[in-house]
Amino acid sequence: MLTEAGVQKELQRIAPDLSPSIARLPMPAYILDRNGVVRWLNMAAVREFGDMRGKRITQIVEPEYATRARQEFAAKLLGTVQATEETVAVRTMAGRRVEVDISSTQLVHDGSIVGVFGLADPTGAPPRVENNSVHLTPRQLDVLRYVAVGHSTENIAKSLGISTETVRNHVRGLMGRLGVHTRLEAVIRGHELGIV
Numbered sequence: 001m002l003t004e005a006g007v008q009k010e011l012q013r014i015a016p017d018l019s020p021s022i023a024r025l026p027m028p029a030y031i032l033d034r035n036g037v038v039r040w041l042n043m044a045a046v047r048e049f050g051d052m053r054g055k056r057i058t059q060i061v062e063p064e065y066a067t068r069a070r071q072e073f074a075a076k077l078l079g080t081v082q083a084t085e086e087t088v089a090v091r092t093m094a095g096r097r098v099e100v101d102i103s104s105t106q107l108v109h110d111g112s113i114v115g116v117f118g119l120a121d122p123t124g125a126p127p128r129v130e131n132n133s134v135h136l137t138p139r140q141l142d143v144l145r146y147v148a149v150g151h152s153t154e155n156i157a158k159s160l161g162i163s164t165e166t167v168r169n170h171v172r173g174l175m176g177r178l179g180v181h182t183r184l185e186a187v188i189r190g191h192e193l194g195i196v
Contacts, residue, residue, distance in 0.1 A: 010039075031116070061090055087100070104119070136195070
């Protein structure tokens with residue numbers, strides 16, 4: 001039986017550079033090793049899908065999504081893309097089919113790509129309530145949402161039609177308003193507030 005303490009201990013062992021608070025994200029989060037095997041799940045993922053540790057990505061996604069999942073996973077490992085977003089169907093441990101929006105990115109340790117970190121948001125989940133109690137500007141909120149799905153500064157700048165320096169300014173501003181020090185902490189805080 002997985003416990004919150006066990007989840008955090010396993011995360012620290014697999015990915016020491018990630019903040020322990022990632023385990024407390026309210027949405028399902030996971031880590032795949034270089035072989036495409038699930039090595040870590042947070043408690044939200046276990047509640048939603050069951051304990052899938054030890055399963056290969058191709059054993060989890062429905063067959064019609066397997067080829068695309070393998071291609072995106074390989075692209076991240078090879079370094080041709082840093083992050084991807086996709087909607088797929090997965091089969092839970094209980095045998096239930098669930099449509100999920102996957103946002104995943106390379107997991108890097110000591111300069112090497114060691115696996116993939118991802119968020120799996122069930123598409124049937126209730127919409128998040130807007131809670132702007134920290135008073136982010138509309139543009140800061142836009143930037144935070146791009147950061148939350150793994151976009152680089154350059155991609156955000158292109159998407160919003162602004163300079164990379166302006167994106168950096170918005171990131172610094174939103175981190176200050178959220179009271180955090182890293183982009184990852186900003187995403188976690190945004191999830192806690194229900195704004196991403």
